[in-house]
Amino acid sequence: MVNQQNYPNRTIWHIEGDEPVVQIIDQRWLPHELRIANLKTVDEVSIAISEMWVRGAPLIGATAAWGMYLAAFNLKNYHPSEFDSTINKAAEKLNRARPTAVNLQWAINNQLSNMKRFSSVNEKIEAAKNKAAVITEESVTRCKSIGVNGVTLLKELSQNKNGAPVNILTHCNAGWLACVEWGTATAPIYLAHKYKIPVHVWVDETRPRNQGARLTAWELGQANIPHTIIADNVGGHLMQHGMVDICIVGTDRTTRKGDVANKIGTYLKALAAKDNDIPFYVALPSSTIDWEMENGLEEIPIEIRNEEEVRKIKGKSGNSIEEILIVPEKSKAINYAFDITPHHLITGFITERGICKASEESLKKLFDK
Amino acid sequence: MVNQQNYPNRTIWHIEGDEPVVQIIDQRWLPHELRIANLKTVDEVSIAISEMWVRGAPLIGATAAWGMYLAAFNLKNYHPSEFDSTINKAAEKLNRARPTAVNLQWAINNQLSNMKRFSSVNEKIEAAKNKAAVITEESVTRCKSIGVNGVTLLKELSQNKNGAPVNILTHCNAGWLACVEWGTATAPIYLAHKYKIPVHVWVDETRPRNQGARLTAWELGQANIPHTIIADNVGGHLMQHGMVDICIVGTDRTTRKGDVANKIGTYLKALAAKDNDIPFYVALPSSTIDWEMENGLEEIPIEIRNEEEVRKIKGKSGNSIEEILIVPEKSKAINYAFDITPHHLITGFITERGICKASEESLKKLFDK
Numbered sequence A, B: 001m002v003n004q005q006n007y008p009n010r011t012i013w014h015i016e017g018d019e020p021v022v023q024i025i026d027q028r029w030l031p032h033e034l035r036i037a038n039l040k041t042v043d044e045v046s047i048a049i050s051e052m053w054v055r056g057a058p059l060i061g062a063t064a065a066w067g068m069y070l071a072a073f074n075l076k077n078y079h080p081s082e083f084d085s086t087i088n089k090a091a092e093k094l095n096r097a098r099p100t101a102v103n104l105q106w107a108i109n110n111q112l113s114n115m116k117r118f119s120s121v122n123e124k125i126e127a128a129k130n131k132a133a134v135i136t137e138e139s140v141t142r143c144k145s146i147g148v149n150g151v152t153l154l155k156e157l158s159q160n161k162n163g164a165p166v167n168i169l170t171h172c173n174a175g176w177l178a179c180v181e182w183g184t185a186t187a188p189i190y191l192a193h194k195y196k197i198p199v200h201v202w203v204d205e206t207r208p209r210n211q212g213a214r215l216t217a218w219e220l221g222q223a224n225i226p227h228t229i230i231a232d233n234v235g236g237h238l239m240q241h242g243m244v245d246i247c248i249v250g251t252d253r254t255t256r257k258g259d260v261a262n263k264i265g266t267y268l269k270a271l272a273a274k275d276n277d278i279p280f281y282v283a284l285p286s287s288t289i290d291w292e293m294e295n296g297l298e299e300i301p302i303e304i305r306n307e308e309e310v311r312k313i314k315g316k317s318g319n320s321i322e323e324i325l326i327v328p329e330k331s332k333a334i335n336y337a338f339d340i341t342p343h344h345l346i347t348g349f350i351t352e353r354g355i356c357k358a359s360e361e362s363l364k365k366l367f368d369k
Helices: A042-050 A057-073 A080-095 A102-116 A121-158 A187-194 A211-222 A235-240 A266-275 A360-366 B042-050 B057-073 B080-095 B102-116 B121-158 B187-194 B211-222 B235-240 B266-275 B360-366
Strands: A012-015 A021-025 A036-039 A166-170 A199-204 A227-230 A246-249 A253-255 A260-263 A280-283 A312-317 A320-325 A338-341 A348-351 A354-356 B012-015 B021-025 B036-039 B166-170 B199-204 B227-230 B246-249 B253-255 B260-263 B280-283 B312-317 B320-325 B338-341 B348-351 B354-356
Touching: A012 A057, A012 A121, A021 A057, A036 A042, A036 A057, A042 A057, A042 A080, A057 A080, A057 A102, A057 A121, A080 A102, A080 A121, A102 A121, A121 A166, A121 A187, A121 A246, A121 A280, A121 A348, A121 A354, A166 A187, A166 A235, A187 A199, A199 A211, A199 A235, A211 A227, A235 A266, A235 B266, A235 B338, A246 A266, A260 A266, A266 A280, A266 A338, A266 B235, A266 B266, A312 B312, A320 B320, A338 B235, A348 A360, A354 A360, B012 B057, B012 B121, B021 B057, B036 B042, B036 B057, B042 B057, B042 B080, B057 B080, B057 B102, B057 B121, B080 B102, B080 B121, B102 B121, B121 B166, B121 B187, B121 B246, B121 B280, B121 B348, B121 B354, B166 B235, B187 B199, B199 B211, B199 B235, B211 B227, B235 B266, B246 B266, B260 B266, B266 B280, B266 B338, B348 B360, B354 B360
Parallel strands: A166 A199, A166 A246, A199 A227, A246 A280, A280 A348, B166 B199, B166 B246, B199 B227, B246 B280, B280 B348
Antiparallel strands: A012 A021, A021 A036, A253 A260, A260 A338, A312 A320, A312 B320, A320 B312, A348 A354, B012 B021, B021 B036, B253 B260, B260 B338, B312 B320, B348 B354
């Protein structure tokens, strides 16, 4: 889990033992400190998800899958009938940790229905452990496939640049810190870098939690990929002046019509890309597709987080991490965490199965629905 | 200059004496501390403008006008011929303090051409003092007229709201802190509040210098006007959901065709307003119109400020003001300060002479050009 430079390139792993432990990178301290946290109960997993020690749709899914295993393990002395009702309650509680990412619900339901196939508690626990491992490894494979499919776009763009880097704008963090490995939006970038296609990434700061400036910039820096942090306000100006060749972002939930719920502010960048004829791609593992939903604006629940995330900000002062107030003491704030980018603003989806248009027809065709 | 609550409602004033002093609010410390700074030389005025102790197109103009007076006063023992060449050099230097706001250049040229009408140094100094006072008072009158003209829009919108507040979104600070009194974008809001038209203001944080969260929120709070601070990423979401009735912003330079250079990120909000059929108005005193310029994207110089304004942020920690690092130590940033909103995205201009379309024809008609 740790590469030669002693930095992990994986966000979550499981340590077997008498008392199983799931370890994660506690992302709240990045980029200033790399802290690993131990999770031993489903309640700890709930907190880690709701307080964003981990975040990003695929990682929320994987963490929830491990959370369900921990829940199951901690019921090892229960009677099967008690086990079922108790784990259902745990599932309901875990499901409330974040409302927007579909992967949370998907991973929990996957664990529940799989456990139902077994009658003994021991078998259920074993099944939950195996399923969590499978969900985690599938995430890695899907992300890598997104990279393989997406890098063709960067290669093409590179051909018209005479050796100058392809300028990619990304919003929030859809990197390996949002997944297990590789990332979604970053997977094509990491592969391009590996293939020596010159790239440069415009990293949207992504207020209020600054996942771009904190996490994406940190990831890219670790991989020695050229990047520049910009305020969220800047992307439109760059696009007006030909300084962006392609936008690639992630998604927390995708409707079957191709509407995308992603980090607040994504919609504004999609509008600017449209206005300046710049390709706007969303990278997504199929686990983020909610086939039940059609219209993103009407149907996807948008999480409202604590206003203190807007009013205060954490950073490094000397050797310590400080939190400071950046607004008048009495002023209120509101903290919508996601917005909807309608499908007509999206050039295409980069998925593990290939690239397709942001339409119901194309999605169904690609995923045999 | 100070109202009953002991808060100033004016940003700049002059104290006569053997050694004249220009006093300003040093806006770098708001909203946490209200500090008044003394300016005694044109070099101090240059620093106050370039380091943004004062900012906002109209205030930059007024401060530059007083700066030219201080420059003139400090040459009181010069021979008229030396006076002219020395003050021209001071003007050139002052003119480089900020590149985008046209008011800087306008105020300096106004002072230079006015002083040329007099032959003795004493008369020149007296003329500069009077002109600075006139430019300052004209700014107040223009802003108040913008309020009178703009409040009609808010009154109309209010008629369909059944007593619910008119929701106004504004970006950056185009309030009295950006001017001398009243503000530009805020003038209609202050008047509406006075007339008991219910209003609520969505205040864009306005990264990286947070003039919205720091200054606009502070101003509105002092005036007891309901407001909510939002990350710059949020406006599009609010507009998609009918939570914005009108956008009103300021401008640092306006071309004769109606393109507007305003704080970086304005363009993105204008795109969202267009996409959701929400009126998007720019409030401007005619001093921000650059009649020489036609195409904003091609002709207006866009200031690039120090990247440290993106990488670090100041705020309150306990009783002290701290600056913290909010990005990885090795990651670079770039800090474009303005962007261009093309005239076709603008519903209209609110000026001191009335409301008009964002077109050359309408502007020329309104201003008898």
